[in-house]
Amino acid sequence: MAVIFYARVSTAEQTIEHQRHQAEAAGFKIDRVVADHGVSGVSTILADRPEGRRLFDILRSGDTLVVRWVDRLGRNYSDVCDTIRQFMRQGVVIRTVINGLVFDGATKDPMQQAVRDALIAFMAATAQANAEAMKEAQRSGIALARSMDGAVKYRGRKPSYSKEQFSTVCEMLGLSAGIGEIVSATGLSRQTIYRIRDDQAGAQGALARWR
Known part of the structure; x- marks a missing residue:
């Protein structure tokens, strides 16, 4: 089971190293870094980014995907919701550095699923x-x-x-x-x-x- 850190920077002033440092300072032990440089999270969905596309091939059931916050996955409401839910269906756990959020597909309780899905929708809407x-x-x-x-x-x-x-x-x-x-x-x-x-x-x- 691997811990994959995904980072995205859209400008020259931003750095992958800064995002990784934040994650490590929060206690994450990262096995691999996947990063997209100079890519907008508004106009380009995750599956259309060079490295973002690789996540769908790299991640396996039991792996953990770490991002600084959900906006690194994207800033489009539908894309972020669809991406997180797809990874959960694959058995991947998604964790954020900011706010320490955890999304996974472990629960089978309908009420807990509803609360989880509502939080995902809220976070995606906030990112946009x-x-x-x-x-x-x-x-x-x-x-x-x-x-x-x-x-x-x-x-x-x-x-x-x-x-x-x-x-x-x-x-x-x-x-x-x-x-x-x-x-x-x-x-x-x-x-x-x-x-x-x-x-x-x-x-x-x-x-x-x-x-």
């Missing part, structure tokens, strides 16, 4: 909603940066966070994670996280101005 919210913040931030560029050349202080850290903060805030938990996951200060939380568009705009 977070992606849409971040896209909106990105559009607003870029528009703000362009409007400021047209008026003045002052870019303000360089952000103390990377695009990957910004994305992680937004994702975890969307999951109602505690500030302390986000500090541990990102290495950012509480003050920085509060600033991002209170003005996501402005925080995205600062990143855009310093690209």
Whole structure:
């Protein structure tokens, strides 16, 4: 029985190593890493990604699939739900680093299955909603940066966070994670996280101005 860690990064600023470090720090003993680079979880379903496709061939009954959160599998509601349920039918256990969620097909009790399936649906919907919210913040931030560029050349202080850290903060805030938990996951200060939380568009705009 193997523990397979799947990671996906969609931008150059994100790293597979960061996601793996988070998993290992949470206590996971990883046997193998499968990763997709530069692939969007919104426009490309898991089965259409080069490495994501391999998961369907690699995983066997009794294996554990670890992901940072369900959004690494995808940000499309239907795709995430279908993927998790297919893996469960194969006897694979899916575990997330953030929130410590566990999905498996072991239970035969109808009520427990209903609760499990409802949680899967909620997590998949949250992944898609977070992606849409971040896209909106990105559009607003870029528009703000362009409007400021047209008026003045002052870019303000360089952000103390990377695009990957910004994305992680937004994702975890969307999951109602505690500030302390986000500090541990990102290495950012509480003050920085509060600033991002209170003005996501402005925080995205600062990143855009310093690209």
